[in-house]
Amino acid sequence: MNELAIEHLKSGLSINTHIGCPLGCKYCVLSTIDNYEGRPQHCATPKELIDAILSKDSFYVKDQTPLYINNRTDPFLPDVMDSTYDLLSLLSDYEIKSPIMLITKLSPDERISHYFENLNILFFYTYTGLPHGIDFNSDRRINENNLRQIYSYVPKKSRFLYVRPIIPGINDDQLLFEDIVQRMGVHFDTITVGGVRIFEKNKEQIYPLLGKEIGEVDSKHKYIESEFYHRIIPLSHKYNVNIVRHTSCAIARFMKSKVKLNYFKHANHCNSSCSNYDICSSQSKSLADDKELQHQLDDFISNRRNYEYSFEQNSIHIKGHAEQQLISFIQCTFGISAKADAVKLCPSEQSFLSKHDVNHAVR
Known part of the structure; x- marks a missing residue:
């Protein structure tokens, strides 16, 4: 099996039937994976993936370890969608109660609606507000069609709007973000904001996109200006919508549990207006x-x-x-x-x- 088919990310285990994406978003790290540009390539069957993660030597705890489905591609690309549903069917058959992340720029069809009762699915719709030509769904018609499908087939408690990447000087304008919140965010349970990953292999793609100069960045982490995050938090009160910085925070909210990663009360990662703040603050044994x-x-x-x-x-x-x-x-x-x-x-x-x-x- 391809070594990228099953891989632990920071906040969960990624399982993939395909690798590669043709959507062409200029900032995306998938474009830097060697030999996987363009059409997604098949790398494993759903059954092979499920058998592997449920084996005795797997780094997976049933009902506990978060799962990311086909995030080395887009899970709702035409070439990938059937495999995504096959994976969900198997997870349902095995009564898996782990949080399951579907992160997409596209829309599901009506088949997705059958899985929410038995599975803990967090459906992340990625939208950036970036100019046309940088991001796939910056075309308003594409975005509006996607939203109609999502609103029809995904229950609100499972809808998460993923506004990423925030690129300094391009889509970090206060009015632009407020428009996204007002027009889209209020129809989702939670808004997650994310930065842009910059490293040696993609900096020639990223730096021309920047609308202003930035200092040295850490290649291991996504870059987002702390000032932006603190500036948008008041919008959560204004529009009665939850805004968080990390997918792990969204997972904690959905599962009504403490955040697993070390973000609680950390500046630029946590805010006291988060609806899950009291749960995260509860005491536990050392x-x-x-x-x-x-x-x-x-x-x-x-x-x-x-x-x-x-x-x-x-x-x-x-x-x-x-x-x-x-x-x-x-x-x-x-x-x-x-x-x-x-x-x-x-x-x-x-x-x-x-x-x-x-x-x-x-x-």
């Missing part, structure tokens, strides 16, 4: 005192890889080299911080990043 969680971690790490590790107050420390995917799995599944002396990047990150970026990312 890892050092939670013997049940320690036992669960022992089971899922020591039985799969030969790692030396130790438990600290609220984190786990892995000695020597560890896979980035293991660290992501621990954080997004168990909600605790994980660190290692050195990190081996996952396959997609190795493809995204140049040797220059990799040297700065691995430590």
